[in-house]
Amino acid sequence: MALLEIRNVTRRFGDFLAVDDVSLSIEAGEFFCLLGPSGCGKTTLLRMVAGFDAPDGGAILLDGRDVTGVPPEARNVHTVFQSYALFPHMTVAENIAFPLKMSGVPAGDIAARVEEALEDVSLIGMTRRYPNELSGGQRQRVAVARALVNRPKLLLLDEPLAALDAKLKEKMQLELITLQKEVGIAFVYVTHDQQEALALAHRIAVMNRGKVEQLDEPSKIYSFPVNRFVADFIGTCNILDAKVAGEAGEHVRLDIAGLGQVETVRTEHAHPGAKGVLALRPEQVSISRQLSSGADENRFSGRVFDFLYLGDVTVYVVELVNGSRIEAMLPNSAPGRAKFFEAGDPVEISWRRDAGRFLPE
Amino acid sequence: MRDDTPPPAALESSPAVRLPHAAVPAARLARWLVSGPPLLYLAVFFAIPTLIMVVASFRFPGDFGGLAPIFYQDESGAHLDLTFENYTRFFSDFLYTELFIKSFGYAALTTVVCLLIAYPLALLIARSPKKQRDLLVLLVILPFWSNFLIRVYAWMIILGPNSVFVGALNRFIGVLGFEPVTLLYTSFAVIIGLVYVHLPFMVLPLYANLEKHDPALLDAAQDLGANAWNRFWRVTWPLSLPGVFAGAALVFIPAFGIFAIPDILGGTSGIMIGNVIKQQFLDTRDWPFGSVLSIVLTLAAVALAGLAALFARRSRP
Numbered sequence: 001m002a003l004l005e006i007r008n009v010t011r012r013f014g015d016f017l018a019v020d021d022v023s024l025s026i027e028a029g030e031f032f033c034l035l036g037p038s039g040c041g042k043t044t045l046l047r048m049v050a051g052f053d054a055p056d057g058g059a060i061l062l063d064g065r066d067v068t069g070v071p072p073e074a075r076n077v078h079t080v081f082q083s084y085a086l087f088p089h090m091t092v093a094e095n096i097a098f099p100l101k102m103s104g105v106p107a108g109d110i111a112a113r114v115e116e117a118l119e120d121v122s123l124i125g126m127t128r129r130y131p132n133e134l135s136g137g138q139r140q141r142v143a144v145a146r147a148l149v150n151r152p153k154l155l156l157l158d159e160p161l162a163a164l165d166a167k168l169k170e171k172m173q174l175e176l177i178t179l180q181k182e183v184g185i186a187f188v189y190v191t192h193d194q195q196e197a198l199a200l201a202h203r204i205a206v207m208n209r210g211k212v213e214q215l216d217e218p219s220k221i222y223s224f225p226v227n228r229f230v231a232d233f234i235g236t237c238n239i240l241d242a243k244v245a246g247e248a249g250e251h252v253r254l255d256i257a258g259l260g261q262v263e264t265v266r267t268e269h270a271h272p273g274a275k276g277v278l279a280l281r282p283e284q285v286s287i288s289r290q291l292s293s294g295a296d297e298n299r300f301s302g303r304v305f306d307f308l309y310l311g312d313v314t315v316y317v318v319e320l321v322n323g324s325r326i327e328a329m330l331p332n333s334a335p336g337r338a339k340f341f342e343a344g345d346p347v348e349i350s351w352r353r354d355a356g357r358f359l360p361e
Numbered sequence: 362m363r364d365d366t367p368p369p370a371a372l373e374s375s376p377a378v379r380l381p382h383a384a385v386p387a388a389r390l391a392r393w394l395v396s397g398p399p400l401l402y403l404a405v406f407f408a409i410p411t412l413i414m415v416v417a418s419f420r421f422p423g424d425f426g427g428l429a430p431i432f433y434q435d436e437s438g439a440h441l442d443l444t445f446e447n448y449t450r451f452f453s454d455f456l457y458t459e460l461f462i463k464s465f466g467y468a469a470l471t472t473v474v475c476l477l478i479a480y481p482l483a484l485l486i487a488r489s490p491k492k493q494r495d496l497l498v499l500l501v502i503l504p505f506w507s508n509f510l511i512r513v514y515a516w517m518i519i520l521g522p523n524s525v526f527v528g529a530l531n532r533f534i535g536v537l538g539f540e541p542v543t544l545l546y547t548s549f550a551v552i553i554g555l556v557y558v559h560l561p562f563m564v565l566p567l568y569a570n571l572e573k574h575d576p577a578l579l580d581a582a583q584d585l586g587a588n589a590w591n592r593f594w595r596v597t598w599p600l601s602l603p604g605v606f607a608g609a610a611l612v613f614i615p616a617f618g619i620f621a622i623p624d625i626l627g628g629t630s631g632i633m634i635g636n637v638i639k640q641q642f643l644d645t646r647d648w649p650f651g652s653v654l655s656i657v658l659t660l661a662a663v664a665l666a667g668l669a670a671l672f673a674r675r676s677r678p
Contacts, residue, residue, distance in 0.1 A: 050584055072583045085581035089599045098595070102586035146585065 001064050003028040003186050004049065004154055009058035011044050011210075018044040020210035021058070026154075026188060031180050033197040034190045036207035037233065042190045045207075046156050049188065051075045063153065073102070078147035079156040082163070084139045086131040086146070092118070093127035096146045103150050117149040120179060137168050144176075148183060157189045161196065173199050194234045198222060206230050222281075228359050231279035236315075238280040238326045242358060244270050251353055254278055258322025262298040263353045269360040276360040284355035285328035287316055287341070288348050299350040302326070304341045316341060318349050411659075418652035419443040426646025447653045457637070457654065461661065464634040467548070468616040471555040475563040475612050476605065478556070483567035483604075484597075487574070494572070501564050509558065513625050516554050520544040520626065546628025554622040559615065563608035570604025571597070606673035613669075614662045634658060 002025035011019040019041040026032045034042040047053040049060060051072035059066050067075055078099065086095050096114045105113065118124055121141035131139055140160055147155055157176075161169045177200060180187050191197050197204050198218040205215045206229075214226045225231035232239060242254040242262075251263045252270045256278065264270075264278060302320040309332075316328045328349055330340065341347055421429040421444060433442045451457050486497040504512060519526055522543065531541035544550055574597065582592045620635030627633070634654065641651030 052580060052583075072580075073586045073588055077584075079581070079584045081577050081581055083575070083577050085575065085577040087578060087581075087596060098582070098587075099585035102591060150586075 002026060002061075003030075003063060004188070005061040005064075006045070006049070007059045007061065009045070009048065009055040009060060011041070011048065011053065012056050017210050019048070019055070022207075022210070022212055023058075024205055024212060024215060026186055028153075028186055029184050031177070031187045031200060031202045032189065033201035033204040034188065034207060035194060035197040035204050035233075036192065038192055040207040041210040042192075042207050043158060046079075046158055046188065046190050049154070050077055050079050050156055076152050077154045077156060078150075078152040079158060080140075080143045080147045080160045082159045084131075084143040084160075086139055086142055088131050090130075091127060092123070092129050092131070092134070092142050095131070095142055096149050099146060099150045105150070113149060117145040120148065120182065121145045121175075136164050137172060140164065140172060141175075144179070148179075148185065151183075152185065155185050155187050157187060159191055160189075162191075162193075169196070176200060198234070206233065208233070224357065225279060225359065228277055228279070228361070231277075231357070231359060236282055236327060238278075238282065238285070240278045240280070240324060240326075242276060242278040244272050244274045244276075244358065246272055252358060254358060256322070256324075259300060259320060259324070262356075264356045264358050265354050267358055270358045274358075274360055276358055278356050279359055280326070280351060280356040282315060282327040282329040283313075285326060285349050285351050287318065287328040287330060288350070289341075289345075290348065297350045297352055299348060301346065301348050304343050304345045304347055306343055307341070314340075316347075318347060320349075414652045414655055417649055418447055418656055419445070420649050421446075422647045422649050426648070428648050447649045450650060451653050451657065457634075460632070460634045460637055461657065464617055465661075467551060467555065467633060468613050470552055471559060471616045472563075472609050472613045474552070474556045475560050476609065479560060479563035479567055479608065480601075480605075483564050483571050486564075486568050487571035498565075498568065501561050501568075504561065510621065510625075513554055513558065513622055516550070516557065517545060517625055520550050520553065545626065546631065548627065548631045550626040551623050551631040551633070554626045555616050555619065558622065559612040562611040562615075566607035566611065567601065567604045570601050570607075574600055603673045606669045610666050610669045614666060617662055617665075618658050 004026040006022055006024050009019055009022050010017070022041070022045060034045060036042050044053060048055055051067070051070060051074075054068060059068055061067065062075065062077065087098065090098065093111075093114050096117050097110045100110050100113055114127065115124075118127065121144055123138060123141050123145065126134070126138065126142075131142065134142065140163075143160065144157075161172050164172060173196060176187075189197075189200060198221075201218055203216065204218055204221050206213045206221060208229050214221055214230045216224075221230065222234055225234060225237075228239065231237045240256050240259075242256050245253040245255045245261060247253070247266065248263065250266055252266045253261050253263055255261055262278065269276070300320050302318040305317045305319040305325060307317065308315040311332070313329050313331050316330065318326050318328055320326060326349060416431075417428060420431060421442060423429045429442060431442060432439045434440075482501075486494055486501075489497060518524060521527065522545065527542075527544055535541060578596055578600075579592050582596045587595065618635045618638075619633065620639045623631045623633045623636055624639075627636075635658075638651050638654045638658065641647045641654060645651075
């Protein structure tokens, strides 16, 4: 039995369908991500799990028990809010003691439990500080400690790292992963940041317009997106309009207007005549000066249009003969060299036949 | 070996460090230009009159009211004619202290009743949709648009023996077997008047405070297991204490020294210290003793305001 089961949940706000017949289940001990652009319904779904909002249709089951209509204070589910929502008039220790007091933990046990929770988030010695005396990262830790201190069945996190700078964000991501493993409580993590979702989650549900577009492990979602939205939303992706021309064993031939034919892996929707797009990750595209001769490769010549030097890699935007632009990523493994090609250079790009995916419209 | 770090002196004389110093005199002038006029106003209309009153409290009353000359002349020359007699009179007659205590009680009761009425009202306004809030605040301050005395006289009619309200009340309690009551010219009428007049002064600071509360805090409290009462008592109430103290000070201090309301609604039994002070200046024409009472009232009010400020500061980190 799943820890949390969301069954055909629908939520409307007037004419707007915020959550549209969503079903998913979350297992105990899982780190689950709800990922999607703003307005996709992920926060509405989270608020319904927490109990702040009720579905118009469907049911939410926690441990097999229907919790529709159970108020938030009676659910064994805690939330880490985006703004942290720490009580400004309470010290760190009082903030963390709050859920313990509410659930009737004897006063004598509270101090030890608070100390333990602070240890979990490596915040020892901060007990007497007030929230306004803490840094953003420390506040985030207090919020997590407060939500975890009385061991809920499920921890909901609503974009908890959105307010932190990039460096701190990465550090906190690693800490969250470690913490989740240590406490063994299922996390449901809402974010619009695809990198964060890929880094943190065991499984990701990619949401768009109230629906779950794809639900899978991060590497599967990244490598095998099921549709154009997922391909485009997760990571960077080259999207080329394509039509299936024919089959060739395990591969299919695609017609790309003005460019010619390419081959890619056969997928269930890639039957001859089907229209769609070819999705190709920049790191799958090789770029070189002279024509190479790999038999199982798709090759085209073009011209460097522009490039982005990112330190670890350089992304080259290559304009092909049909005017479409393809991004190719090259690691900067040779120290001191910012780039291998200049804008305007004639280049050759290629990718393996098993790279890229045909996605039907 | 070359040392690239500049000596500290070079840092100190860099223009980036010196610039703020150059700007200081102009900024200071601007500050005085802005705060000078209100300071002058306070000096002329508050500090100097207070000082005059303090001096007056040590003088003798004049033969026909007012103040006796501050100097008297005899063979040895001019002497300052000052006395502690007015203070001795205040402390030797318990009647005045009693009146202070009674006025304190009225003001305290007014403050508590105002708080009990204003808190739910301010909470209601603060949690109304944004569009309705301004209208509701306008309704709270609407009574200010008509004259204070007229509004208090209106209460004289409402509480008077011929009013429909008192008539209905007396018929009702008559059915229950009670004697008819008189409301006007009682301490009850004074408290009603005090509460009515001061209510907006409690509502507004409370609303200003409650409106700023982050609704996410209540969500968090509920999420962490707090029921409605705990959400109020552990989150909303402690966070609203600065507003409570501000409102309490704005109600208590003027209510403590007020004379118009007990004059109109209180009769002889509802008299407060403000009435006695007014009497000393206008009827008995004993200005020195009136000054003593005024000074005691001011000191008491300042001490209470200081206490309120102290509590307000403690209630917020």
